[in-house]
Amino acid sequence: MSIIQNPILPGFNPDPSFCRVGDDYYIATSTFEWYPGVQIFHSKDLVNWQLVKRPLERESQLDMRGNPDSCGIWAPCLSFADGLFWLVYTDVKRQDGNFKDAHNYIVTAPSIEGPWSDPVYANSSGFDPTLFHDDDGRKWFANMKWNHRSDVPWAHAKNAAFDGIVLQEFDPEKGKLVGEITNIFRGSDHGLTEAPHLFKRDGYYYLTTAEGGTGYDHAVTLARSKTITGPYELHPQTHVMTAKDHPESKIQRVGHGQLVETPDGELYHTFLMGRPIERHHASNRKNCPMGRETGIAKCEWRDDGWLYLANGTQLPDPTIEAPWAERAQDPDAKITYHFDGSLPIDFQWLRSPKPERLFEVGEGHLRLFGRESVGSWFEQALVARRQEHFQFHATTTMRFDPDDYQQNAGLISYYNRHKFHFLAMSQDPEQGRVLTILSCNGDWPECRLSFPLDGDLPVDTGEIELGLVTEFEHLQFYWRPAGGQWQKIGPSLDAWVLSDEGGRGEHASFTGNYVGMAAFDMSGRAKTADFTEFTYDPGRGSIDMGAA
Template sequence: MIRNPILPGFNPDPSICRVGDDYYIATSTFEWYPGVQIHHSRDLVNWRLIRRPLERASQLDMRGNPDSCGIWAPCLSYCDGLFWLVYTDVKRFDGNFKDAHNYIVTAEGVEATWSDPVYVNSSGFDPSLFHDDDGRKWFLNMQWNHRTESFGGSPKSPAFDGILLQEWDERTRRLVGPVKNIFAGSSLGLVEGPHLFKRDGWYYLTVAEGGTGYDHAVTMARSRTIDGPYEMHPNVHLITSKDHPEAALQRAGHGQYVETPDGEAYHTHLCGRPLPPHRRCTLGRETALQKCVWREDGWLYLENGGVVPEVTVQAPAGASEAAEPVVIETDFDEPALPPEFQWLRTPVPERIFSLGWRKGHLRLFGRESIGSWFEQALVARRQEHHAFRAETVVEFAPAGYQQVAGLTHYYNRHKFHALGVTWHETLGRVVTILSCPGDYPNGRLQFPAGSGATVPAGPLHLAMEVRQNDLQFFWKASGQEEWTAIGPVLDAGVISDEGGRGEHGSFTGAFAGMFAFDISGSALPADFDRFRYEAITK
């Protein structure tokens, strides 16, 4: 069986592509570097992260991008012996403008080196590329209308001004011919995330609507001609949980259709799994997959007969049961970061970390603050479970309170908890807590452990346990057996899409990782010699 979500943790806007017996899903990465996650499967059940293709400055530079900007809604396809990836780099969040730039990159194989980007347009975000059976290629994206009161964090439908279609000329590598607005969406509004496919002479268009919160939906339409007019699905929405608050998978929307080699139909979608009592999705927007059927009326429907997605659906024949690792540990002995780790914004990672300075250690160079949009030393992996424990060991010798390094539960500059080793004028080297529990727009720090606890010189073990909405930090010195809890139990639920400004105020996901900053400008390094992530199953 397929057990949803198939990609747990922050993996939104899934674009799926099949090549032979191989399936690939590309998901948004926003401000996290390298850009775009691509997972691979051969049975739709077991998925493995195999590539982040936007990995160098010529492809992507997000320094200065605000939180929840960067890479939005990639679309992955295969044609003419190439993989094609289109994506948006969004440069602004708040206010009337988005400054959303769309690009195309290609590669002969997903795991190969991808090309430098070709610029396409900036008229809106969520681009996709459709390869028609006559050899022509068509570029789609939503159109952003800045002449409204639609501000980031409180979207209004008028800013989402329909789905644009224009032909892409591969020979000249530019858009050609007229731009047509082919679909205004349904009454739900906020139409975005277009994907086209063709079947039995019909062009089928799926879009995301309702915003990426609890009213989210996959809406479907079709036309005999690519530029419309498009008629709406009999149910309007193919997938949505908006009228079913009891459903396990909420916020269902934004996905893409795929067929197996045997013609079985499936559709991806993003989803969230909220925790009571505040309905916060602490794992962000995740990727799920639903089994679908074609009916005699020529429309696609969920196999369950309704519109509400299910946690468990039938997999294709021959699929094997997914085996989820409970403990993932790295000792940083390899020359590259383990694939689950990312950092923020910069295409110059050697400025913020190194695996070569000291064998078996990840060295972070203290740069700008933990809330910087430009250059901060923070290396982290996704939270994939509602309950987990993370541990690390750090060696760090601060000379002043402007130098801090340690362990963090991180969402963005306004939503994080951090256990840091630093220096206090009277206590000496201490471990303390820096917390920013969604205090927008001020982003003020809180210090739940006060000045902290004095700690001895040498390596220091740091840990945190998250159990649903609760977070507790711990520390111990090398050679000690028992862990010491520090500070009160913190609100882990705020490290979520709905924390702080609330729904639509941000939409990425929670990370657990290591950080260092040195706002004195001395770039003091911190050495981490392991990182352990363990799901808490009881």
Template sequence: MIQNPILLGFNADPSFCRVGEDYYIATSTFEWYPGVQIHHSRDLVNWELVSRPLNRAALLDMRGNPDSCGIWAPCLSYADGKFWLVYTDVKRLDGAFKDAHNYITACDTIDGEWCDPWYVNSSGFDPSLFHDDDGRKWFVNMVWNHRGPGTGGNPANASFDGILLQEWSPEGGLTGPVKNVYKGSPRGLTEAPHLFKRNGYYYLTTAEGGTGYDHAVTLARSRDIWGPYEDHPEHHVISTKGTDGPIQRTGHGQWVETHWGNHFHTFLMGRPIPGPDGTGRYCPLGRETGIEEVVWRDDWLWLKEGGLVPRQELPGPVDVAPKAREAVRHSFGGGELPMDFQWLRTPEPERIFRMGPEGLSLIGRESIGSWFEQALVARRQEDFDYTAETEITAFAPESYQQAAGLTTYYNRHKFHAALVSDEPGIGRALVLMSCPGNWPDAQLEWPAEPVALEDGPVELKVEVRGAVQQFFYRQGGDWVAFGPELNAAVISDEGGRGEHGSFTGAFVGMVAMDTSGMAKEAVFSRFDYVPEGAA
């Protein structure tokens, strides 16, 4: 059986690609580096992370990008014996403008070195590349309208001003006429276009309704690539708007015909939980990736089981069981950073960390809230209930401007952190720093008094149980709770500024900062991530 989500934790905007009997899904990474996650499967049940293509400055540099900017909605395709990846680097979130720059890169293998990018344009975000059966390539992109209400083509939201189509080639770039071929359905906020062709029709899949609980997969078709495009009889193929099931916020996906002869459609989804007081809806795991079987009827796609709401569990094309959740334990002693970790924004990781025989050394740079250069190495939260542990084996702070430790982190205004630092009148101490959704000023809170520490290694732990979390520490004895229970639900898409304000997901990891500019280093020997109930 396939169990949704198939990609746990922050894996949004799934672009679905088949090459023979191999299946790939590319997802957004926003401000996390390296850019774009690509997972591989041969059964649609179990998926493995195999590549993060945007891994050098020539392909991606996000220093200065605000939270929830960076890589939006990549499109992965295969043609001419190579993989093609279209991606957007968004430089602004708030206000009238987005400053979204669109690029294309290619590679002969999914996990090889991708070529320096072709810059395409900056007219909007979430573009895709369609390879027609005559060999021509078409660039499909939404157009962003900064002029305000009453100026766009879709009355539901003026900023999302329709879908542009223009021919593109590696040799000549964009050529020929450009046309706005689709203004969107009444749901509005029309973005993330994908073109495909079947039985003489061109089909245009879009995401609509925003990234929250009104999200949807919309479908339209035309006999001519230039349109006009008629809407699906139900407008949408997938949507959970107005429902109260465990799967919510469904939209933004892509259709594939399998080599078994059936058809599947990916979609992003959220799994909300209530806050600590039992109210509200919060998705700490962010926007995850799901998949559902679809069928063709009257040359339109429909969910196989009917309706618009995808299932939590469905039969897979082959008889394979989903892998059980397991503990992930890393001992740092050289080699490369394990693939489940990422960092923020910078294409120069050597300035913020290095792997050596002594462990993972984080080089204290800017604050935990910086948009430029911060030493934060973390992995996705993939479970509602988990425990994470780490050990700092070497760190001798000389002032309160130097700190290192364990953090549960979403962005600059949504995090909790237990940090080894130096406190006036105490010396080496453990401090609890929190920013529980304080938007827009990101003011810090200090939920606990500092605790004096002895010299030597310090072990840190966090237990997250749904909407609450608790930090612990120890130095050679038993674990000791540090500070009160904290609101874990705020470290979610809906936390802080609320729905539509953030688009990533919760992370847990190691951080070091040195706002004095002296680049004080902290050495971490290990990191464990243990889902509740895992071995």
């Protein structure tokens, strides 16, 4: 027997759209402001998943320069019909305030690897789009509708901004939405209705939505109708799955997923989830440094014609039996990345469709071109991978020769521009080359820096190694000259803030923490920094304090 361990996609991988083509399974997840856009994973067994493609990878498809934190690519939907993969998604240009500028697009490809087309514009009425291919050949596009009015009597009592699910036909020949726009489902009393997905069974159209917001009240709601335009009746329990009534569970924030049936008729439903640190912060709030991840649950149809979790509850299990006996890969394996010819697929950068301005991968090094500050929404030379564990350490080897204090490069633990810790090398006018720490502890919107190192540390020229150890809510930086002894640098820092709940709190940030390499040059001279390797090690305990 093989076991599926939740989360199946650890680290920042929210809003999972689930698709089967023959014996192949695919999950597409949101990437927000990280480039390239949308992560697509592949599996043959539902146990082992491999990242195989980020399809939005060129300027004609996606340009997020200027997108605020936690905007960008929201809630993709992946499907297969007519010999093509179809991917619909939202590019959100504004998050805060009454307005939500959210533009929805469709791209297609003959295979997951591509080539993926340039986008076809759909609409801008809201986010979380889906594309349903009906058995009569028609295609239907649905998304939540955003209401910028909060003072109107017809708005939903729970949250006026979420004005239900709207549906319109998509004409692939004309390349646009056509016909009447219909609000088919205004949601349950739980409110904040979003993330629609449609499927059909025994003459009913079933509509899956997410409700309750993407925090600890999140839920998967199911409704059905004899006609695609409604009216839709609610599931007898309203929610197929939720963790909102189970604060003791290690799986929280359950919602936003999609159903797939195996060739053998077994049913599995993806869901968004969060793993809070078991120990609470002084604020008494839980925090999820990995952000929103992807889990999977086994489901079943019952005699009443409704879908339920197979375990008889509304709470997904941490582990479930896999449909086939496959050996799971080690999720805690140490990974050392070498930079030879191309950027390893685990790494992403921020917003820009012009990576050649931010970095290059040569023979044995990643070279960052110092651009705008670590707080920029336009051009950041920051290349990083997801945090996937509560406890891990990361190291990198760097060569950097700054000649001005406006030039900084080093190792960063980064959630967004107001939540990060950055061990950087710079140049002090009096001391020469120094190590310093730049932190932003959730100070929004000012994003003021603190400098927790009590006096910058002078270091010699030449190659240097930088490291960090994260243990739940604590982060400690290390450094050593090449071949020397590891040494702590600076105090233990607050890693709790590097989470969805850190800083502004729940519902203000929607991504997850990254660890990687960064450089900036505020003089505009694009000073370069070279990194020769990067290691991510989930092993418990501190960095080996011995010599290299």
